[in-house]
Amino acid sequence: MVLANTQLTSTLLGTRCPCGGTHLPQDHWQAAEGMPDNPADMINDLMRMGLYKPEVLELAQTLTTIEMKEALLLQQIGGGNPERENFCRELIREAGGLDQVLAAAFGVNATEFFSNTIRSGDFSRREFIKRVVVAGALIAAGSCGQQQSTNSPVEASPNASTPTNLEKKDLAIGFIPITCATPIVMSEPLGFYEKYGLNVTVKKLASWAAVRDSAIAGELDAYHMLSPMPIAITLGLGSASFPIKLASIENINGQAITVALKHKDTVKEAKDFKGFKIGVPFPFSMHNLLIRYYLAEGGLDPDKDVQISPVPPPDSVAKMTAGELDAMLMPDPFNQRAVFEKVGFIHMLTKDLWNGHPCCAFAASQQWIDTNPNTFRAVNKAIIDAAVYADNPSNRESVAQALIERKYLNQPLPVVQAVLTGKFEDGLGNTKDVPDRIGFDPYPWKSFSKWISSQLVRWELMPKDKANYDTIAQDIFLTDVAAELQKELGQTPPAEAERVEKLIYGSFDPKNPTAYIEEQVKRLQR
Secondary structure (H helix, E strand, C coil): CCCCCHHHHCCCCCCCCCCCCCCCHHHHHHHHCCCCCCHHHHHHHHHHCCCCCCCHHHHCCCCCCHHHHHHHHHHHHHCCCHHHHHHHHHHHHHHCCHHHHHHHHHHHHHHHHHCCCCCCCHHHHHHHHHHHHHHHHHHHHHHHCCCCCCCCHHHCCCCCCCCCCCCCCEEEEEECCCHHHHHHHHCCCCCHHHHCCCEEEEEECCCHHHHHHHHHHCCCCEEEEECCHHHHHHHCCCCCCCCEEEEEECCEECEEEEEEHHHCCCCCCHHHHCCCEEEECCCCCHHHHHHHHHHHHCCCCCCCCCEEEECCHHHHHHHHHCCCCCEEEEECCHHHHHHHCCCEEEEEEHHHCCCCCECEEEEEEHHHHHHCHHHHHHHHHHHHHHHHHHHCHHHHHHHHHHHCCCCCCCCCHHHHHHHHHCEEECCCCCEEECCCCEECCCCCCHHHHHHHHHHHHHCCCCCHHHCCHHHHHHHHECHHHHHHHHHHCCCCCCCCCCCCEEECCEEECCCCHHHHHHHHHHHHCC
């Protein structure tokens, strides 16, 4: 069964697939992998990309049978060209039938939306039509995805130029699925890597220990790391010594102290955490250092009065649900996810402990940088560019849409939106509006390095004889390189490399970290 008016149906797709039968079928399925699971979201995304026109919603109203769906698919891909139509039929056959094509597009929602005919009501009819048309667009989108919208975010920095003489263009970067990784992750779907001549695949890793071990083994090109990790790995703290450089900061703020909901009536301040099992993502993390800072200032000994344990962020909500954690200081979106699942409440945002504190970073080994100096500058530049784009509040919604995909954060959109926009529920019945809950400032202040090192010494995670604060900051934090790249992008980095850091319980002077530690220990007697 075919549609009679081919002139009308030729307008169904805004961009016709040039596929003439030269691609392998799996190329098309891979192209569809990153699309939203929700069909309505997918059609809206494709329309924003300009891949097809709004009139399609009206033109598709008569598509109520499986034969008509197949006719739509064949005519839009084939356009009257028998070879293209045969290629489309081969794809359908390869997938095991049109139902399998639809299942590939919509996953578990395929049966819900395609096993029955259109139901009554404008809403259901409209949603059904959207889903039919998306199936017809899948193959075309796979071949035409390289075409950019005029509003593409990669046009955000007109002063940027595509680097030349890249030693390597195909890269793999490891990441943990948290919002702290936003600039690294979003640069793949939003085209920032491509803008700088790179073909980057981001690889999801299970834990920070896996990131560390992969980096030492040289398994990937570069990494999303916690800010203290390049210091720890370079100095051999908790692992073999392996030189790692912190190239740029991924995010500032963006963490929270979350408490199990069963404690909502008893936890008001730090001293109320006594006896708690508390999760942090890794010993060498801002999370571990900040929770210790908070507890110590509240009168508790973090090594005696509570039990602090490393927990991979993706496991944190499940462990709290199972009663294995009373509290956690985790990266988002898992604090918000605990609220979403009604198992925890947000006790405090870490920005309230130290507004502007670093969390995660982009890092690479010294060996890799030495081998690929031009490529290193290009990828760091792409991430710095993306960070500034993500820091713009007007871009947060689109960034959230990019992050939620299964191969990236794999989180509900409302959870990621709550973190990025700062409009969130705290789990205690309060609606908060904190626009700077998370920020993306790529500049790696050397004072960050010195505070981190001071706290590693304070909590005996670093021997005092390794604590050469100036050398660590100079050798591991590539502040000068980041500033240079920011200037090339038309940004204005700070003129200074370090600053006095203002925390909730006093200021940190990077000129004298040793005095800072001594004052903390003397005042708190721990």
